[in-house]
Amino acid sequence: MTLEVWWSSLAAADRDLLGLLDVGERARVESLERPADRGRSLISAVMLRVAVAAHLGIAPAEVVVDRTCAECGGPHGAPRIVSDSTPVPWVSVSHSGLLAVVALSPRGPVGVDVQRIGDLTDPASGREWVTREALFKAGAAAQADDGAAAPPSLAAAGVAVHELRPPFAGYVAAVVAPAELDAPRITHWRLDA
Numbered sequence: 001m002t003l004e005v006w007w008s009s010l011a012a013a014d015r016d017l018l019g020l021l022d023v024g025e026r027a028r029v030e031s032l033e034r035p036a037d038r039g040r041s042l043i044s045a046v047m048l049r050v051a052v053a054a055h056l057g058i059a060p061a062e063v064v065v066d067r068t069c070a071e072c073g074g075p076h077g078a079p080r081i082v083s084d085s086t087p088v089p090w091v092s093v094s095h096s097g098l099l100a101v102v103a104l105s106p107r108g109p110v111g112v113d114v115q116r117i118g119d120l121t122d123p124a125s126g127r128e129w130v131t132r133e134a135l136f137k138a139g140a141a142a143q144a145d146d147g148a149a150a151p152p153s154l155a156a157a158g159v160a161v162h163e164l165r166p167p168f169a170g171y172v173a174a175v176v177a178p179a180e181l182d183a184p185r186i187t188h189w190r191l192d193a
């Protein structure tokens with residue numbers, strides 16, 4: 001089974017794509033003040049649907065995404081796919097600067113993180129930063145901001161860290177997924193839009 005990674009850019013964020021989102025996602029996009037934030041939110045939500053739809057063999061608008069926050073019950077939590085068909089893929093989404101990335105794991109939790117290096121206080125720490133965030137999102141690290149590198153229990157936890165090569169220069173990215181999965185298969189979605 002293969003880990004899937006999908007990339008797109010802010011340039012693909014067309015208003016026409018709003019029609020693919022559900023009511024909550026559309027409200028979230030339209031509530032954002034800055035056009036760049038709206039664009040990143042739009043392209044991330046749409047690409048998540050497109051990737052899951054391709055995986056499940058359904059239409060993007062048919063994908064059901066639950067974003068219930070584990071902390072407060074609000075609609076801003078990490079996305080989870082809801083489906084009657086089994087197995088349901090695990091997903092993770094990240095965006096930074098001009099790039100958005102979606103990771104899809106057919107089995108077990110996945111965490112992905114992309115970061116524009118220029119936005120970091122310490123650009124030299126970019127690789128550690130995205131690795132830590134990806135581990136946290138995959139549930140493989142207890143804390144995202146404790147400054148620790150990959151926990152020693154990583155192998156025992158059965159997860160693997162894959163460094164990703166973002167399609168644009170000036171970014172770093174990593175994905176964490178079950179070690180049993182094949183190396184990530186990369187899809188560039190409307191990257192030339």
Ligand SMILES: [Zn+2]
Nearest residue numbers: 069071072074
């Ligand atoms: Zn919350």
